[in-house]
Amino acid sequence: MSILVNLRSRQGFIEMLRVFRIQRFNPEREPNQWVDEYTLEVNEDDKILDILLKIRDEVDTTLGFRASCAHGVCGSDGMMIDGLNRLACQTFVGDVPGRKPINIAPLKGVPVEKDLIVDMDPLLDKVKSVNPWVVAKEHKAGERELLMSQEDFEKIEDMTKCIWCSCCTTSCPSLWSDSDYLGPQALVMAARFILDTRNEDAEKIIEKVGGLDGVFRCHTIGNCTDACPRDIDVTGAIAAVKKVLLQGIDNEDKFSNIVWEKGDEKE
Amino acid sequence: MRYSIKEGMLSWLLHRLTGIGIFIFLIIHVMGAIYLKIGPEEWNHHVELFNTPFFRVAEVGLMGAILWHGLNGLRIIIIDFSGIRTSHFAKFLFWIIVFLTILLMLPGTYILLKPLFEGVAG
Numbered sequence A: 001m002s003i004l005v006n007l008r009s010r011q012g013f014i015e016m017l018r019v020f021r022i023q024r025f026n027p028e029r030e031p032n033q034w035v036d037e038y039t040l041e042v043n044e045d046d047k048i049l050d051i052l053l054k055i056r057d058e059v060d061t062t063l064g065f066r067a068s069c070a071h072g073v074c075g076s077d078g079m080m081i082d083g084l085n086r087l088a089c090q091t092f093v094g095d096v097p098g099r100k101p102i103n104i105a106p107l108k109g110v111p112v113e114k115d116l117i118v119d120m121d122p123l124l125d126k127v128k129s130v131n132p133w134v135v136a137k138e139h140k141a142g143e144r145e146l147l148m149s150q151e152d153f154e155k156i157e158d159m160t161k162c163i164w165c166s167c168c169t170t171s172c173p174s175l176w177s178d179s180d181y182l183g184p185q186a187l188v189m190a191a192r193f194i195l196d197t198r199n200e201d202a203e204k205i206i207e208k209v210g211g212l213d214g215v216f217r218c219h220t221i222g223n224c225t226d227a228c229p230r231d232i233d234v235t236g237a238i239a240a241v242k243k244v245l246l247q248g249i250d251n252e253d254k255f256s257n258i259v260w261e262k263g264d265e266k267e
Numbered sequence B: 001m002r003y004s005i006k007e008g009m010l011s012w013l014l015h016r017l018t019g020i021g022i023f024i025f026l027i028i029h030v031m032g033a034i035y036l037k038i039g040p041e042e043w044n045h046h047v048e049l050f051n052t053p054f055f056r057v058a059e060v061g062l063m064g065a066i067l068w069h070g071l072n073g074l075r076i077i078i079i080d081f082s083g084i085r086t087s088h089f090a091k092f093l094f095w096i097i098v099f100l101t102i103l104l105m106l107p108g109t110y111i112l113l114k115p116l117f118e119g120v121a122g
């Protein structure tokens, strides 16, 4: 199906036409998979999310996708846009240069439920399976909060920014070929709570991520780091866990040579 | 709709292809020693094969595969163990090894292909 829509009719704007090719899926239809093309009049600074909303509200109400905050905070609108995983609310039309059609497809490697909506449960189960929380055995309810030094926090600061969008895990070729692989999202969480000095149960996480479906399924490809909308050094976090597995967590000295270089923003 | 192949994924695809390629080559290469058992004539004929234009060109490919695999292997080890933020650094190293692979292939390619142009081989 191909449809031409007028996204906005404001005067005096330099408008352009762009084609949006959206991968559709409906389990109740035959065939259940197809591609729809919509030609819209857009501006460079329109967000992909605005365009999806426009299409759903005014052209095709059956288009399915998830979104909530529209500000890159909730992590619900991760999808593959022009061949890369990103958040629809943080990607602009101008981010896909030229005049070529903009391909939009659901995240890969997980079951699709409808159109751009995938089943996130297997991904979230993976995160849960690494025990991503602080266990403080001696700490009693009502006591003051547990503290950690600024220096220790800086080691994990990067990883605390994760918004659980799963853009990383579903960009990973290792996950595409082995759906049991824990994947970068769970491994970032693992790294974050292994390196958290307040956690007394880090050994449990280490045991889990050292297993057959753990960090050594990672081939240092880096698709995950490229995909992360929060600019987290995902591959670096996984590499840090690999190091912990090889050197042991009690080895404080060697441990501290995990350097987190700052200010090196990706493009 | 396909996922874009960027530096990281390309280097990994090449690494796997070259790894498997080198492995298959080594198996066949070592199996070649069986001619020693069959007889000296057969062994000599087998060794002569490597002097043919086809094998000389193929060996340029083999050299490229081994160089890529070795250099990219070192690149992966450096990324995993250096602790430097990965995205930019990994891409920078990718282009470094592309450059090194081509640079190191130049003298080998010259030596392997020179006889072809002098009409000595074949």
Ligand code: HEM
Residues within 6 Å of the ligand: A218, A219, A220, B012, B015, B016, B018, B019, B020, B022, B023, B024, B026, B069, B070, B071, B072, B073, B074, B076, B077
């Ligand atoms: C120059 C010496 C070599 C170095 C530095 C090297 C390094 C590596 C590294 C670091 C990996 C793991 C890559 C990953 O995590 O995906 C690897 C994988 C592999 N290597 Fe090598 N290697 C070398 C020689 C060889 C040779 C001689 C063979 C063949 C007999 C070979 C066959 C393979 C294969 C089949 C893989 C698996 C590829 C994959 O899982 O994607 N390597 N190599």
Ligand code: SF4
Residues within 6 Å of the ligand: A171, A172, A173, A174, A175, A183, A184, A217, A218, A219, A220, A221, A222, A223, A224, A225, A234, A235, A238
């Ligand atoms: S670096 Fe590891 S986790 Fe990230 S995409 Fe590559 S294989 Fe997957």
Ligand code: SF4
Residues within 6 Å of the ligand: A161, A162, A163, A164, A165, A166, A167, A168, A169, A184, A185, A188, A227, A228, A229, A230, A231, A232, A234
């Ligand atoms: S690490 Fe980045 S890409 Fe992965 S889930 Fe967290 S925010 Fe999303």
Ligand code: FES
Residues within 6 Å of the ligand: A066, A067, A068, A069, A070, A071, A072, A073, A074, A075, A076, A077, A078, A087, A088, A089, A090
């Ligand atoms: S809608 Fe919340 S992150 Fe995009």
